[in-house]
Amino acid sequence: MIRLHELRSEKNLSQRELAKIMSVSQGTYNNWENENTQPSIEQLISLANFFGVSVDYLIGRTDDAGIQFLHAQQDFTGRILNSLDRETQDAILTILKKLQK
Numbered sequence: 126m127i128r129l130h131e132l133r134s135e136k137n138l139s140q141r142e143l144a145k146i147m148s149v150s151q152g153t154y155n156n157w158e159n160e161n162t163q164p165s166i167e168q169l170i171s172l173a174n175f176f177g178v179s180v181d182y183l184i185g186r187t188d189d190a191g192i193q194f195l196h197a198q199q200d201f202t203g204r205i206l207n208s209l210d211r212e213t214q215d216a217i218l219t220i221l222k223k224l225q226k
Contacts, residue, residue: 127185129158132176147171174200 133143144154147168156162164172173180181187206214 127160128178128183129172132178132183133158136176146175 133140136143138146140154140158141151144151147154149168153162157164169180169183173183176183179187206217209217
């Protein structure tokens with residue numbers, strides 16, 4: 126996880142904030158960032174999607190970030206919306222439709 130600290134810093138997030146987003150404890154995230162332990166494959170994919178980079182870039186196998194901003198943002202937004210109750214989802218979608226006009 127050579128690049129976790131760098132990518133997290135670019136987004137101005139604390140370890141605690143990113144751990145919450147990834148649904149892990151701060152200690153678990155800290156261990157990833159300090160390379161004491163490694164995230165699962167699913168967690169690697171979630172991290173890569175969150176940062177909009179390829180898994181290969183995230184783990185240091187390439188210097189080509191393979192940035193996929195739109196895909197990453199859609200995935201992240203979808204996860205947030207899916208975690209909300211239906212009434213809140215409807216309210217957010219109503220607001221977005223009004224903003225689109």
